[in-house]
Amino acid sequence: MSNSTTTRRSFLKDAIRRFSQNRLALIGLFLVGFILFLALFADLLSPFAYDRVYFDRVLLMPFDHPEHPLGTDEVGRDYLSRLIYGARTSMLVSLSVQMIALLIGLPIGALAGYFGGALDFVISRIIDIMTAFPALLFTILIISVLGGGMLTIIVALSISSWIVIARITRAQVLTLREQEYCTAARGIGASEWRILFRHLIPNAMSPILIAVSLGIPTAIFAEAGLSFLGLGVNDPIASWGKMVGASNAYVQVYWHLALLPTLAIALTMLGFSFLGDGLRDALDPKQKIRV
Amino acid sequence: MDEALLEVEDLHVHFPTPDGVVQAVNGISYSLGKQEILAIVGESGSGKSVGVLSLLRLIPTRDCEVQGSVHFEGRDLLQLSDAEMREMRGNRIAMVFQDPMTSLNPVLRIGDQIQESIIEHQGISEKVAKGRAIELLALVGIPEAEKRYRHYPHQFSGGMRQRIMIAAGLACEPSVLIADEPTTALDVTIQAQIIDLVKRLCREIGMSVIWITHDLGIVAGLADRVAVMYAGKIVEFAPVDQLFKTPQHPYSKGLLNSLPRLDTRSEKPLEAIEGLPPNLIHYPTSCPFLERCSYKTEQCQTPPEKQSISTTHEVWCHHAGKL
Amino acid sequence: MLGYICGRILALMMILLAVSVIVFSLMHSVPGGPFDERKGRLPPAAKANILKKYGLDQPVWKQYINYMSHAVRFDFGIPYQRPHTTVAKLISKSWAITVQVGLTTIVVAFGFGILAGVYAAYHQNSWIDTLVTFVSSLGVTVPNFVVAMWLILVFAVSLDWLPMGGWGSSGQCLIDKYFCTDWILPVVAYAIAPMAIVARYTRASIVEVMGEDYVRTARAKGLSEVKVMRKHVFRNAQIPMVTALGTEIPNLITGSIFIESTFRINGLGKYFVTSTLNRDYPMIMATFLLVAFLWGILYLLTDIAYTMIDPRVRLGAKSLS
Numbered sequence: 021m022s023n024s025t026t027t028r029r030s031f032l033k034d035a036i037r038r039f040s041q042n043r044l045a046l047i048g049l050f051l052v053g054f055i056l057f058l059a060l061f062a063d064l065l066s067p068f069a070y071d072r073v074y075f076d077r078v079l080l081m082p083f084d085h086p087e088h089p090l091g092t093d094e095v096g097r098d099y100l101s102r103l104i105y106g107a108r109t110s111m112l113v114s115l116s117v118q119m120i121a122l123l124i125g126l127p128i129g130a131l132a133g134y135f136g137g138a139l140d141f142v143i144s145r146i147i148d149i150m151t152a153f154p155a156l157l158f159t160i161l162i163i164s165v166l167g168g169g170m171l172t173i174i175v176a177l178s179i180s181s182w183i184v185i186a187r188i189t190r191a192q193v194l195t196l197r198e199q200e201y202c203t204a205a206r207g208i209g210a211s212e213w214r215i216l217f218r219h220l221i222p223n224a225m226s227p228i229l230i231a232v233s234l235g236i237p238t239a240i241f242a243e244a245g246l247s248f249l250g251l252g253v254n255d256p257i258a259s260w261g262k263m264v265g266a267s268n269a270y271v272q273v274y275w276h277l278a279l280l281p282t283l284a285i286a287l288t289m290l291g292f293s294f295l296g297d298g299l300r301d302a303l304d305p306k307q308k309i310r311v
Numbered sequence: 312m313d314e315a316l317l318e319v320e321d322l323h324v325h326f327p328t329p330d331g332v333v334q335a336v337n338g339i340s341y342s343l344g345k346q347e348i349l350a351i352v353g354e355s356g357s358g359k360s361v362g363v364l365s366l367l368r369l370i371p372t373r374d375c376e377v378q379g380s381v382h383f384e385g386r387d388l389l390q391l392s393d394a395e396m397r398e399m400r401g402n403r404i405a406m407v408f409q410d411p412m413t414s415l416n417p418v419l420r421i422g423d424q425i426q427e428s429i430i431e432h433q434g435i436s437e438k439v440a441k442g443r444a445i446e447l448l449a450l451v452g453i454p455e456a457e458k459r460y461r462h463y464p465h466q467f468s469g470g471m472r473q474r475i476m477i478a479a480g481l482a483c484e485p486s487v488l489i490a491d492e493p494t495t496a497l498d499v500t501i502q503a504q505i506i507d508l509v510k511r512l513c514r515e516i517g518m519s520v521i522w523i524t525h526d527l528g529i530v531a532g533l534a535d536r537v538a539v540m541y542a543g544k545i546v547e548f549a550p551v552d553q554l555f556k557t558p559q560h561p562y563s564k565g566l567l568n569s570l571p572r573l574d575t576r577s578e579k580p581l582e583a584i585e586g587l588p589p590n591l592i593h594y595p596t597s598c599p600f601l602e603r604c605s606y607k608t609e610q611c612q613t614p615p616e617k618q619s620i621s622t623t624h625e626v627w628c629h630h631a632g633k634l
Numbered sequence: 635m636l637g638y639i640c641g642r643i644l645a646l647m648m649i650l651l652a653v654s655v656i657v658f659s660l661m662h663s664v665p666g667g668p669f670d671e672r673k674g675r676l677p678p679a680a681k682a683n684i685l686k687k688y689g690l691d692q693p694v695w696k697q698y699i700n701y702m703s704h705a706v707r708f709d710f711g712i713p714y715q716r717p718h719t720t721v722a723k724l725i726s727k728s729w730a731i732t733v734q735v736g737l738t739t740i741v742v743a744f745g746f747g748i749l750a751g752v753y754a755a756y757h758q759n760s761w762i763d764t765l766v767t768f769v770s771s772l773g774v775t776v777p778n779f780v781v782a783m784w785l786i787l788v789f790a791v792s793l794d795w796l797p798m799g800g801w802g803s804s805g806q807c808l809i810d811k812y813f814c815t816d817w818i819l820p821v822v823a824y825a826i827a828p829m830a831i832v833a834r835y836t837r838a839s840i841v842e843v844m845g846e847d848y849v850r851t852a853r854a855k856g857l858s859e860v861k862v863m864r865k866h867v868f869r870n871a872q873i874p875m876v877t878a879l880g881t882e883i884p885n886l887i888t889g890s891i892f893i894e895s896t897f898r899i900n901g902l903g904k905y906f907v908t909s910t911l912n913r914d915y916p917m918i919m920a921t922f923l924l925v926a927f928l929w930g931i932l933y934l935l936t937d938i939a940y941t942m943i944d945p946r947v948r949l950g951a952k953s954l955s
Contacts, residue, residue: 149652153926156888164910164918165660241777248779249895249907264783268896271783272791272798279787282780293775369853400856408854413847418869418944427865428855463945479855 035302045298051291058104059111066101071256073097082276091276094266097256099276103284105258110288113174113253114239118232120178125185126221126228132186133193134216143190147183155180156242163251170253177242181235188231192224226303234296237289244285260285315342315382316519317487322379324358324365324543331592335361337543338379343487348513348520350530350551352566353540356588359523362540363489367400383487401428405480409492411472415464422448422460425479432483447478451508470501477508484516491523506533527566531555536623539563542588542599549624559618559626561604598629606630635941639934646930653926654702654919661915662694705923711916715908721920724905731801732890732901734812738821740886743828748875750829751836758841766833773830779892782823786896789819799898820897824889828882835878839871846870872943880936887925 039045058065067087074096082091082099090100132143150158162176196202197220205215244261246252253259260281267277324336336358343349353359364370365377366388381388388399400406405428408414416424425447426440435443441460448456451474464472473493480488490509494502506529513520522534530537530551537554539547539562547560558564565584586603589595598604598611610629618631682691690697704711710721754763773781790798797804797816807814843849844867852866891903898904902921909917 149649149656153653153922153929154888156891157922157925160906160910161657161660161918161922164913237775245777245779245892249891251907251910264779265895267783271786275787275791278783282783285780286776289775289777290772293771367854369850397856397858400854402856406851406854408847408851410847414851416848416852416866416870417946418873419865424851427852427857427861431855431857431861465946476851479851 039298039302042298042301044294045301048291048294048296048298051287052295055107055288055291056111058107060108062104062108066098066104068098068101070102070105070258071097072101079270079274081274090280091274093263093277094270099280102258102263103260103280106260106263106281106284107288109170109253109257109259110240110243110285113170113177113243114236116174117177117181117239117242118235120174121181121185121235122228122232124178125182126189128182129186129189130193130216130221130224133190134197134212134220140190143186147187150180150183155183156245159242159246160251163246168251168254170257173243173246173252177239181239184235185228185231188227189224192227193220196220196223230296230300230303233299234293237292237296240285240289240292314345316345316347316384317343317521318380318382319366320380320382322362322365322381323377324361324370325376325378326374327376328592333591334594335375335543335591336365337594339538339540339543339545341538341545341548343519343521344535345486346513346517346519347536348510348522348534350522350524350534350537351540352524352527352530352537354525354588356591357540358543359525359540360491363406363491363521363523366489367404367406368396369400369406398432401480401485402432402483403485404487404489405483405485407473407476407480407488407490407493410496411469411476411493412496414476415472417464420461420463421467421475424464425475425482428479429482443482444478447481448475450481450512451475451478452504453478469497470504473497473501473505474508477505477512481512481516481518485518487519487521488513489521489523492525493522494529495524495526502529509533528570539566542594543591544599544627546600546628547626549620549626553621553624557620559620559624559631560600560628561606561630562600565603600628639938642934642937646927646934649930650923650926654705654923655698657919657922658698658701659694661913661918662697701919705920710920713909713917714914715912715917721916724917725902725920725924728900728902728905731899732894732903735801735820735824735890735893735899735901736886738813738817739824739828742821743825743882744832744879746825747829747832748836751833752840754833754837755840755844763837766837769826770830770834773826774834777892778823778827778889779896781826782819782893782896785819785823799896801897801899801901816897820893820899823896824893827885827889831882832875832878835874836871839874840867843867843870869943873940876936876939876943879939880933883929883932883936887929 062070074092076096077085077088077092078096079094080088080092083089084091088098088100090098090103093099093102128143132140158180159173159176162179163172166172166176193216197215202215202219205219210218243252243259244264247259247261248265250262250265252261263281264278264285267274267281271278319342320340321338322336322340323334323338326333326335339358339362341349351359351362361370365375366381368377368388370377377389379389383399384403388396391399415421422441422444426437426444429435429440429443430437445456445460448459453459453471453474459467464475467475473496476493477488488509493509494505497505509520509522510533512518522530524530534551537547537549537551538545539554539560541562547554547558547563549559554563555567558567562584565582568582569584571581584603589599589602595601597613598607598615601607601611604611608629615627615629615631618626618628620626620632684690692700701711708722710725713719713721713724716724750766754760754766757763786798789796796819798819800816801820802811802814802816804814804816849862849866852862857865890901891906893899894901894903895907902924905917906921908914909921
């Protein structure tokens with residue numbers, strides 16, 4: 021027992037060391053921290069409310085007006101404030117989607133992988149059908165049925181995201197349950213549930229965490245993309261994707277309307293994928309997992 | 312034996328690395344006679360594989376520095392241009408590698424892999440080459456050669472694949488076949504079959520063989536002469552029966568003592584050679600075997616010179632003939 | 635082989651059936667539709683008339699059977715948004731454009747991706763290699779509509795070299811109405827992500843294969859460098875490259891929606907978005923069936939490509955496992 025705790029601790033220590041020596045991962049951590057900071061304190065940081073409209077200050081260029089350092093949009097809202105609140109939307113959607121996906125996908129995948137049989141068959145077929153067409157199209161279908169809005173998007177994205185987590189958990193549990201320590205635990209009379217929750221799931225956690233962390237940029241992309249197409253969050257909530265979509269008509273003159281939110285999307289996604297890659301390299305040095 | 316086919320003189324192979332220069336091979340010399348089977352024996356890292364790979368320049372030249380000379384058919388292999396070297400490889404000197412599982416290309420039919428060197432070097436048509444490939448398959452003992460010609464490597468067992476590797480090596484009737492631990496990855500019974508095959512082919516075709524191995528046990532029934540390598544140097548060079556009967560170097564002795572013997576019922580436990588070979592980056596100025604030698608004296612602080620026990624038996628030890 | 639393909643096609647049919655049931659029941663499970671009361675009141679008689687015209691007054695299962703019996707004859711009904719045409723006509727018209735965009739992109743992405751990957755593999759750790767690695771990690775991460783916007787900002791707005799949108803309407807074309815200047819930006823924006831992935835896979839697989847024992851064997855046979863590369867390295871490096879193709883299929887299908895929307899191209903992707911916004915069920919249903927079909931066929935083709943390259947993947951043996 022003491023042996024296993026020391027190996028566990030040194031594994032964590034190794035992982036932290038590998039992570040802190042990875043320059044891209046640290047850049048990712050910094051970017052993610054910054055975006056999360058913006059999202060959390062959007063009310064304090066932004067100079068104006070995200071939906072405050074100035075009818076006399078429509079389409080200002082950056083630095084045109086001292087109160088609007090990044091200009092205003094086509095209906096006269098402060099662009100800086102909308103960018104900051106956009107971080108909140110993006111984080112709210114992507115983090116809650118991955119959280120829900122984890123809460124649904126982990127138990128379902130674990131049960132299917134561990135108990136097998138009819139349960140596994142049904143879950144595997146559901147996964148098969150859900151992967152029969154692109155996840156984003158499926159999300160769009162659900163949105164077309166439920167209508168747009170923040171909540172719908174979170175629901176729709178969660179429905180397609182849990183599949184990834186369930187698939188990875190199932191595969192992990194399938195391989196792990198054949199390991200000797202499971203047989204050993206069964207040999208000393210541990211119950212099936214105890215084996216599953218005390219032995220299998222903790223050991224399967226690394227790849228699942230990696231999948232979750234790499235799922236975040238996917239969810240960010242999905243939210244931004246749907247809002248860009250006009251299928252996302254409703255007005256007046258600020259979303260980077262929607263800002264890019266709206267800028268399309270004005271881009272020839274008001275370039276900042278397109279440039280600023282695209283930069284925000286790109287930096288956020290880069291940050292999260294650097295962080296996710298760094299986590300993968302740190303937790304899985306042998307690179308067994310491909311998500 | 313009077314006329315050497317291949318003559319290696321003072322061969323050095325060094326690998327520059329960020330940590331320093333790895334001196335993998337440090338001045339080895341040997342000759343190979345016509346129709347002779349020469350075994351080079353040593354443990355992993357002794358430079359035995361690197362020594363032969365560098366003969367054919369199969370180690371990328373940007374990775375290593377090779378010095379010395381290798382005379383073959385009146386030319387120095389190390390001075391050849393890349394094109395001339397290619398003309399040698401597979402044509403005059405062929406190679407068989409250690410792992411038949413990974414040394415054959417999985418996506419090509421084995422027939423294709425056997426005949427490609429014939430087509431490359433002799434410029435004959437694919438049809439003629441195919442006939443030759445089927446002959447070769449039969450020669451190395453693969454049944455139903457005609458049918459098997461069209462099969463892929465994964466359809467063969469390890470021993471069969473090594474036969475295919477040998478067939479590919481023999482394709483151009485080379486005068487030298489270099490076999491780099493060809494039986495290490497195989498079962499013992501298959502090992503014996505491959506050894507018999509090579510001996511037979513050597514007689515029938517009249518080629519010479521350099522057989523690299525770490526297993527002194529298989530050398531007895533195979534080789535004419537044996538070179539024992541340690542830390543990039545040859546420490547003892549002798550005809551096979553002399554080496555087995557009267558080994559002169561402490562390392563050769565140790566290797567022989569670590570072999571299980573089936574002919575004598577001895578209660579004596581097998582002896583292992585204690586310790587590890589020296590670091591090849593900081594090559595010792597003393598005798599390289601010093602650290603592990605049970606016969607070491609003051610003398611051994613200087614590297615030993617070659618001592619001839621007889622005209623054919625050479626050893627690199629200060630205490631040669633006195634053990 | 636033939637049996638395997640038949641089995642796969644049968645499985646695809648089952649999936650299509652499942653997809654149609656799911657999509658159909660989802661669309662009919664929620665009240666509201668294109669003739670929703672909220673979008674403006676209709677006289678009850680007119681509404682009943684319209685519902686009857688589209689068969690919306692019948693029970694859902696009957697509507698489904700009715701729909702499917704027409705669908706197998708490629709009759710997908712009448713789009714709500716364009717009552718004067720049929721879904722089949724609208725799709726076949728917009729489909730042609732989407733296929734042009736997609737195929738040009740695939741050719742560009744795989745052509746340049748493989749070239750860049752091979753070059754980077756050959757010149758490991760050179761500045762080109764670093765550049766390929768950097769651009770590919772950007773291309774994989776940043777969404778294509780973001781890249782598209784940047785390209786528009788630079789090449790259409792700032793430099794004014796290329797048109798901002800359209801497809802085949804710029805008037806400057808290579809052949810008739812094909813390969814026009816307005817093709818360049820959409821294709822580049824669309825191709826960057828798959829190109830990046832192809833380049834990465836190509837580089838990684840070539841580097842890996844070059845270190846294989848059988849490549850050393852091929853060199854030991856005295857084959858020329860070109861032959862070693864062509865016959866031994868590329869053949870084996872193709873296997874992971876086909877995998878790259880497989881993983882890129884979903885991105886290519888969904889990518890088109892964004893590209894068509896950004897560059898105002900009247901392809902299938904744009905109609906897909908407008909159908910969703912208008913809850914145009916016949917259009918949604920038809921596009922979903924089409925995408926699921928396309929997706930299944932593309933995966934089947936990738937699997938067949940695998941078996942052609944890699945003799946170890948024998949179809950018979952694979953179905954046993």
